Amino acid sequence: MKIRMKVAVAAAACAVSAGAMAQQAIQMGAVLSLTGANATVGEDVRRAVDLAVDKVNSQGGVLGKKFAVIVEDSGGNPTTALNAARKLVSVDKVPVVIGEYSSGISIPLGQYLVKEGVVHINIASTSVKIRDIGATSFNLIGLENFGNRFSAADTWALGYRKVAVIAPNNAYGQGVAHGFKQEFEKLGGQVITEVLYTAGQSTYRRELQQIARSAPDAYVYTAYGQESAIINREAFELGLRKTPWYGILLSMCLSDTPAEIANGQLGMEVGSVDGPAGRAYADAFSARYKEGMKTSYTGYAYDAVLMTAAAINKAKSVEPAEVAAALKEIGKNYAGVTGTISFDPDRQREDPPYAKLKYQGKVVPR
Numbered sequence: 001m002k003i004r005m006k007v008a009v010a011a012a013a014c015a016v017s018a019g020a021m022a023q024q025a026i027q028m029g030a031v032l033s034l035t036g037a038n039a040t041v042g043e044d045v046r047r048a049v050d051l052a053v054d055k056v057n058s059q060g061g062v063l064g065k066k067f068a069v070i071v072e073d074s075g076g077n078p079t080t081a082l083n084a085a086r087k088l089v090s091v092d093k094v095p096v097v098i099g100e101y102s103s104g105i106s107i108p109l110g111q112y113l114v115k116e117g118v119v120h121i122n123i124a125s126t127s128v129k130i131r132d133i134g135a136t137s138f139n140l141i142g143l144e145n146f147g148n149r150f151s152a153a154d155t156w157a158l159g160y161r162k163v164a165v166i167a168p169n170n171a172y173g174q175g176v177a178h179g180f181k182q183e184f185e186k187l188g189g190q191v192i193t194e195v196l197y198t199a200g201q202s203t204y205r206r207e208l209q210q211i212a213r214s215a216p217d218a219y220v221y222t223a224y225g226q227e228s229a230i231i232n233r234e235a236f237e238l239g240l241r242k243t244p245w246y247g248i249l250l251s252m253c254l255s256d257t258p259a260e261i262a263n264g265q266l267g268m269e270v271g272s273v274d275g276p277a278g279r280a281y282a283d284a285f286s287a288r289y290k291e292g293m294k295t296s297y298t299g300y301a302y303d304a305v306l307m308t309a310a311a312i313n314k315a316k317s318v319e320p321a322e323v324a325a326a327l328k329e330i331g332k333n334y335a336g337v338t339g340t341i342s343f344d345p346d347r348q349r350e351d352p353p354y355a356k357l358k359y360q361g362k363v364v365p366r
Contacts, residue, residue, distance in 0.1 A: 026062040026318060028308050029070050029088035030301070031099035031109060036076025037199070037226040038101050040255040041295045045101075045123070046071055048298035051281075051288060052305035062309050063316065069305060074100050074109075081105045082112055089116050095312070095320040096121065098304045101297070102224070103127035103172040110137045119324050121308070123300040126249075126270075127171045128179075131348055136324045138331070140300045140341060142270050142352030144172075148179030150354045151220075151248050151268045156187045158266065160218040160244070163189065164211035166231070167222050167248075169196035176222050176248055192216055199224070204231050205238065212240055222248040225255040232257045250357045251295040262359045266366065271353025272296035274339035281337035292362075296355075303336035 030049055033042035049069050056067045070092050072084035081100050088094050096119040100106045106125035113120040114134030122130050122139040126147055130139050142150075155163065165180060167173035173196055181191045193214040195207045208231070211219065219240065223231050232254070235241055241261075247253035250267030272293065273282050281302060286292050293299075311326035312318055331343035342350045356366040 025066045025068045026312060027068045027070055027092060027094050029072065029092060029094040029097040031072050031074050031081050031084045031097060033076045033101045034073040037224045038076050040225050041101055041252060041297060044294045044298050045301045047289055048285070048301040049305055051285060052302045056306065056309040062312050067309055070094065074105055076102065078105045078108055081109050085109055085112050089113070089118055095119060095318045095323050096308045098123050098301060101125065102170070103130065104170045106130065107133060107171060110134070117320050119320050119327065121304045123304050124297045125172065127175050129171060131346055136320060138327055138343065138347045140304055140349050142349065142354060144175040144179045146352055147248070147354065148176065148183045152180055152183035152187060154268055154356055155184065155218070155220060155246055156189055161189050162192050162217050163220045164193040164214050164216040165191050165220045166195045166197060166207060166211055168199050168224065168227070170199065173222065180220065180248070199227060203234065205234050208235055208238055208240060212238065216243065218244040218246055220246045220248065221253065223253055225252060228253045229256040232261050236261045250359065251363045254359055254363065255295055259361050263361065265359045267357050269296045269355050269357050271338060271355050272299050273337050274353060277335055278337045278339070299338040303338055303341065307334060
């Protein structure tokens with residue numbers, strides 16, 4: 001009986017000790033798509049988060065304590081993402097949360113966090129509605145107003161004059177289709193067919209046959225990883241790849257598509273790494289995971305984690321309002337791995353980077 005009591009007391013002591021250690025760590029949160037259509041991207045981003053945490057802790061942690069990121073899975077679903085955010089806010093009481101990926105998830109996620117007085121950092125979503133999330137939401141990535149202008153100019157420069165556009169029927173896809181058309185027509189181009197598809201289908205043959213009937217110079221598309229894999233495979237089977245394909249956010253479009261189907265595609269992407277800091281990060285990523293980054297979003301997550309740690313140190317506090325104020329100060333020519341980061345008065349990144357890409361077994365610069 002005494003032995004059992006000693007074991008119980010020891011177990012309780014260990015539990016208290018573990019709880020105390022957890023409380024001693026300075027924590028932030030992340031909501032990532034680790035399952036679902038964008039799981040490849042989400043897992044790639046989680047790797048970057050882990051790398052950033054190790055970097056912070058190798059430099060002494062935050063406020064003299066160990067730094068950690070609590071990662072929750074959105075499942076690619078707004079309801080699941082909001083439940084994850086509620087847990088991070090009410091149970092873990094983190095001051096900052098990064099995520100998600102899809103604009104249709106990031107917007108309600110960010111709105112909830114702002115309502116709760118928690119800092120939100122967008123690392124991947126590009127809908128212009130991101131700007132309106134609220135006073136404690138920060139954005140590190142180029143939004144569609146910048147991206148559409150870049151992709152339209154690039155498409156025009158490639159010699160395409162009449163194009164067909166296919167995109168998902170959500171906040172992101174609607175913004176791309178509408179914005180690209182506006183910018184392309186300013187240059188003298190014409191969008192002769194536009195199709196917004198419903199996500200989650202097992203086939204997109206009907207939509208592909210619809211855009212093929214217009215006989216465009218090129219197909220301009222954007223799609224999330226697993227859905228894009230279906231679109232690319234069926235386009236290949238229908239013979240549509242005889243016409244050029246241009247991917248908006250190419251690494252996202254091709255993250256789950258076999259190389260033999262994707263080879264030769266052109267496109268654009270948010271800039272992933274830049275300068276000495278970017279090269280050092282890319283080298284560290286490859287050394288740690290024995291392969292390069294699969295998408296262009298990892299650098300933004302890495303920057304977000306390091307900027308959060310720096311903001312907490314600067315604020316000498318984990319109070320969200322104080323961390324937000326420090327982020328505004330840090331976001332003045334911050335040397336990130338994605339390049340120099342400066343926020344405008346609405347906490348949006350100024351002059352975001354973009355890249356012209358092609359696919360040759362992997363996404364590479366043109």
